[in-house]
Structure formats: structure tokens, C-alpha cells
Amino acid sequence: MIQNATSRIYRARPEDVVRVYALAEEFYEADAMRYHPCGIMDADVWIGLWSEAIRLERGVILYCTDSDQRDGTPIGFIVAMLVNSPIDGELDLTEFLWFVSENATGAPCGMALLASLEDFAQEAGAVRINMCHMANRTGMRIGRIFSRWGYAPVEVAYTKRIGGK
Numbered sequence: 001m002i003q004n005a006t007s008r009i010y011r012a013r014p015e016d017v018v019r020v021y022a023l024a025e026e027f028y029e030a031d032a033m034r035y036h037p038c039g040i041m042d043a044d045v046w047i048g049l050w051s052e053a054i055r056l057e058r059g060v061i062l063y064c065t066d067s068d069q070r071d072g073t074p075i076g077f078i079v080a081m082l083v084n085s086p087i088d089g090e091l092d093l094t095e096f097l098w099f100v101s102e103n104a105t106g107a108p109c110g111m112a113l114l115a116s117l118e119d120f121a122q123e124a125g126a127v128r129i130n131m132c133h134m135a136n137r138t139g140m141r142i143g144r145i146f147s148r149w150g151y152a153p154v155e156v157a158y159t160k161r162i163g164g165k
Helices: 014-027 043-055 109-124 139-148
Strands: 059-063 072-085 091-101 128-130
Touching: 014 043, 014 059, 014 091, 014 109, 043 059, 059 109, 072 109, 091 109, 109 128
Parallel strands: 091 128
Antiparallel strands: 059 072, 072 091
């Protein structure tokens, strides 16, 4: 258990994506994702996509470590992409993953990640932030956090696997 996790948040560079990938694996291996219709996570696809999105300044991965050092072991992250809304063309920041390792439960970086994401969105010129959560007990708790932070539920998404790996 990590006792004194830092709340210092780092913005991943393309070369950092490989290091934070272990958190994505941990997220997808959690009980909530075992039966998710996305299928098996492909490390090359994930690392390649997010490295390129960061290079193009459309993607962002913010992370915290088990120390005050950028090169410490990542223990939490939030992953998002800037996209133009197909409805009104305005710039949105859409979150894909927000996760803090079970080994870091109680660490202060979870809320610091969300605050840093909001700061990033404003600096990038986004007009909205779209957040999501899993449809499980933890997700319901996350939904209450979103409400306290001023987010409102907009839609419910459903996924059906129809092919692929």
C-alpha cells in the first residue's frame, strides 16, 4: 500500500505513454472490465494511439506517481482527447479513463487529476468536458463525485460487440 502518494500531477509526453500503460492494463484487468465488449486490450494500439494524440496536441494523459518525481511509478491517471463536437463544432475534452491504482487507495491524486484535467481543458480552449464512468458500484460513486463537481448526466451509452478479435 502506498502511504504517502504525491498529488503532484505530470502531463505525459509521448515517451511517457509506455510507462503509464501499466495503469491502463490494471484498469482493464479489474473486475469491472473483464466482460467488457471492447475485447482484449492491445498494448501496441493503445500506446501508439495515445503517443500520436499527444504529439498532435489532441490527447492528454495526466498522471501522478508514488513519489514527487516525474519518473516515479505511476499510480493514477486521467486520459482524455480534444475533439470538435459533431453537434456544434465547439471544442470538447472527452475523458476516456480516470483511474487510481488499488495500491494507492486513499491517495490524494484522484481529485488532483480531475482538477488538473479541468485546468488543461480551459487552457486548451475547450468549452465542455465530457466525463464517463463504468456501470458498476464504483461508477455510481464516481457519478456522485461528478455531480458535486458540477457535471450533469447527459446520456447513457450502451455497447454491443458485433465482430473483431
